[in-house]
Amino acid sequence: MSKLMCGKCGDPAVGEVTEIYDAVQRATEEGFIVELGRPLSMEFGRCADCAARLAVASQIVEQHPRVRVRLGNLPFVADELESVLAVLSMLGMDVSLPAVERLIDSDPVLWGWLELASVAGAIAFRQRFAPILLGPAAGDWDGQRWGWVTPEDRETLGQAVARQIYRRIEVPELMPPPNDGLRGCGFCGRSHILVKPSLASRTWGLLRDFDPARLGGEGSVLRGYLCPVCRAYAPPVGMGANPDLNDVKRALLAFLDALGKAATYDVDGLKAWAAIPDAEPGEPWAWADLEGLREELHPNRTIRYLDPYEGAKIS
C-alpha cells in the first residue's frame, strides 16, 4: 500500500489526496520502487504545516495585487509563493501572515522572491519523483520532514535568502556600467545610475553591440550597455537587431516627455552617445541641446522631468 506523504515537505500526511504527480518511482512501505519506462501517477497529501503556509500565500496573493503582478499573475502564483515561504520556513524564519506582510513592504524583496522561486520549487518532496530529477537525489532521505535537503543545499538556499534580506537594507549608490564595455549608456551617455549595488549589473542589462554607422556616426562596432531608461526603446539583445537612430530618437523624446511626437518630429544632428568619438560619459544627453528641444517640443509649458536614475547628475 502506498504511503500518502506531503508532496511538499515529505511528512507522512493524513487526509485526502491533494495532488497527483506523474512519476517513475513509487514510495511504498518497503521503500522506493523504481518502475522504469512506465510513468506512474503518484498521489500526495498536504500536511497541516504546508496547508497553513499555502493559505498564507493565497491570502497574500489575493490581498496584494503588486505581488500578483511581480510574480507573473498566473493561476499557480500562490503555489510559487508558497514554495518560497517553504524555504524560509525550512531555514527557521517566521512565515506567519503578519511576518510575510512585513516582508513584502519592500519591492526588492519581491524581485528577490522571483529569484528564489525557481530554487524553491525544486526542493519539494514530490520532485524526488520527477522523471527528470530536479531536486536532491532519492535515497538520502532520513524520513524526517525536509530531511532530504542536504546541508549544501540548505547553505545555498540560506545564502539566497541572505542576499534578499541584504537588498532590503542596502543603500543605493551611483553605479557605473559593468567594466567590460563603454563607460556610459550607449544612447544617452549617462555615466552612473543610482541603484543598490547588488542590483547594478541587472539594472544595466546585457552587453550589446553599437554600430556607429547606424547611430549617426562612423567607425567600428563598439560594445557597451544601455541605461534602464534608454533600454526600453532598443531591440532586445540577441534578437539579431542592433539599435538604430530611430531607437535613439525615441529614447531622447521619451526622456523629454514627448514620445508621442516621435513619428513626426526630426531631431537635427541626432547621434547616439556611442557614435560620438572620444565622448566623455556624464549626465544623460549632455551633448544634446536639451533646453532648445524642450522649448520646441513643449512650447509654453514648463516641464520638470523626473528621472528615476537622476543620481547621474552628481557625477
Ligand SMILES: [Zn+2]
Ligand atoms: Zn508538509
Ligand SMILES: [Zn+2]
Ligand atoms: Zn541611457
